[in-house]
Amino acid sequence: MSRAAIVGASGYIGGELLRLLLGHPEVEVAAATSTRLAGKRVDGVHPNLRSLTDLVFIPPERLDQYDVLFLAVPHKESMGRLAHYAQLAKLLVDLTGDFRLADPEVFERYYGVPHSAPDQLGTFVRGLPESHREELRGADRISVPGCMATAAILAVWPLAVDGLITGEVSVDARTGSSGSGTSAVQGNLHAERSGVLRVYAPYGHRHEAEISQATGMPVRMTATGIDAVRGVQVLCRVRLADGVDERAVRACYQRHYTDEPFVRVVAQRRGHYRLPEPKILVGSNFCDVGFAVDGSRALLVGALDNLVKGGAGGAVQAMNVRQGWPERLGLEFPGLHPV
Structure with missing residues (x-):
């Protein structure tokens, strides 16, 4: 049984990690941290976990030694504490954007700050088993891709790696409100978010760089907030290579x-x-991909639950690969219909 701790467990991703890991037959959830909620019960913040756990949030400084540490902290936080986290567990699974990009200059351009540990960027393996399964088997540091990036990479990557597409990829991404996390700025209050089709990133979204890095294709991406809590759908417009x-x-x-x-x-x-x-x-670890072809052009579509396959589920799947466990372990929930 592997002892796991979740750093930043009070957020939506942290809650999903708890939901999945509490039902995982090979994992004991030994700790869940929150600075603000230290001393309070986990199921007071994540009411879906009532009767499943008696865990209480602890402050991060009380972390002990674990087999695996999941980092569900805000972006730009884990890179500054990497050395500390590495002392607490052999296996680190980072769900922030801090180690997704290999080039520190690209990181600074998309995240707006210099990377504080640029020499460590190459030490993380992308937590996407579909493209990095063999590397994950021996990885001690895993960086889980962003939710919209995961959907787009899985839609585009096969055609890119096989040389079936050419030119620039245009990604039109739509995402539910849970992708913004638990910090409800005014734009994410229900009165402001309900009914919207809000283009909040007309260009330059940080997942753009991830998709380009993973596929080797030039990418331009827009992101739109939609009137849903969970879910991501990406429409990727591509030009097919001759004869495809x-x-x-x-x-x-x-x-x-x-x-x-x-x-x-x-x-x-x-x-x-x-x-x-x-x-x-919703609730499942599946990513569905599809396509429609119109002459020399194609529309590639990807969809997933941003908190599961696009976050916590992707992290658990990558952990399963790393630990040599069946890949579906703890991730069998198929989704619901109707919802």
């Missing part, structure tokens, strides 16, 4: 994803759910 048709696109996806436990190819000609739809993925 719909059959080749489908064959590429099948070649890469037929044996993947958490990626499903959804590209049907009719039906209500003929392309990936985040609504039916």
Whole structure:
């Protein structure tokens, strides 16, 4: 049994980590930290966990030694405390953006501050088993991609690595309000968020750099907040290489994803759910990818639950690979329909 601790456990991602790990047969959740809520019960903040745990939040300075440490702190925080965290556990799983990008200059451009540990950027393995499974088996530091980045990478990466697309990738991403975390600034209050289709990042969203780095393609991305709590959907517009048709696109996806436990190819000609739809993925660790081809151009679609496959579930999946456990362990929930 591996002892795990979650740093920053009072947020939405922290809550999802608790939900998943409390039901994981190979993990004991030994600690959950929160500076603001230290001494209070975990299920007071995450009421869905009532009767499942008697855990109480502890302050970060009371952390002990663990087998795995999940970092669910705000962006720009884990890089400054990496040396400290590394002393507490052999395996670090970071869910912040701090170690997702390999180039410190790119990091500074997208995050607005210099990286405080640039020499450590190359020590983290991307927590995306679909593209980095073998590297994860021996990794002691894992960086989980962002939610919209995960959906877009899984939609674009197979065609990019097989040379089936060319030119710039245009990513139109839509995300629910939980992606903003628990800090309710005015724009995320219900009165302001309800009913919106708010383009909050017309260009330059930080996930743009992640997608480009992972696929090797130039990327331009917009992000829109939608009237949903959970869910991400990305529409990726690409130009097909010469001679590539719909059959080749489908064959590429099948070649890469037929044996993947958490990626499903959804590209049907009719039906209500003929392309990936985040609504039916709520609570699940699946990412559905699909496509539509129009001559020399294609629309690649990815959808997932931003808090699960786009966050906590992706972290648990990567941990399972690292520990040599079955990849689906603790992640079997299929989603709900209707919702």
